[in-house]
Amino acid sequence: MKRTLAIASLVVLTASTAALAQSGPKPEQLIKWRQSVFQVLAWNGQRIKANVEGTTFNREDVVKAANSTAAIANSGIGALFAPGTETGKGWHDTAAKAELFAADSKVGTLAANFSQEATELARIAASGDQASVKAQFGKLNQTCKACHDEYKAKD
Template identity: 70%
Template sequence: MNQHFKRTILAALAITALSLAAQAQQAPKPEQIIKWRQSVFQVIGWNSGRIKSNVEGTYNKEEVVKAANSIAAIANGGLGPLFAAGTETGKGWHETSVKPALFAADSKVGEYATAFAKEATELAHLAATSDQARVKEQFGKLGRTCKACHDDYKSKD
């Protein structure tokens, strides 16, 4: 092996090591990912509560539009990486409520997420264009997509 070839190999190895180190540095820890995940559902819950009190009481269209837009953007925001390998168990703000079945090969979480995003998009559309009764109906539909997933994959605590 000549000197030049050795140097090239060493340089390539060094670059690979640096690149792996940079990746390791960038990859968020499971605890942080679970915190983000729990935070996302808190923000969805906050906005759902705002819509609920509006459709069941005095209706403020502007308020409902804001809340529905937030839910729709989050639902379409690509939540998959928040359920990354390594986050099956563990603590974010609190112990994860996700059941192991969500991570299994036959998990229907992808279908549930698609249904959630679809109904959230429709709710945001109706919030801007329709009336309290129609929004209330669609809010119920959205809630059923939440419940379907929670029934299968969220532990009761």
């Protein structure tokens, strides 16, 4: 009897754990992660901007920021825009427009452009050529602007 009860308890516990694991993160958590990712991107962008627009150029800082940006761009951040996160609050209300969630192919193209330009920025940053980094940083920013203009609510 005890063995049957123990097996039954184990089955219930396993099934409960599996159900919780399959449910995934709540929309509010995905929105928080999404907002956090974009804060890290903004921080890295400011680090690069300070170096390409300033009088000094710290190659090491630019390489770190560019590599971080490329890693994020290629990490699959699109998964943070899952169904159910069209509205809601993470750290603050989401700024993503509902149209973003209905425009799969266009958003995919914009995301691929961002990834491509971020990867190229990391490659160019390694060269230490300030003018080339500045030009590529401009291209990267255009990919951000293209998505924001279309799919981010204005502040």
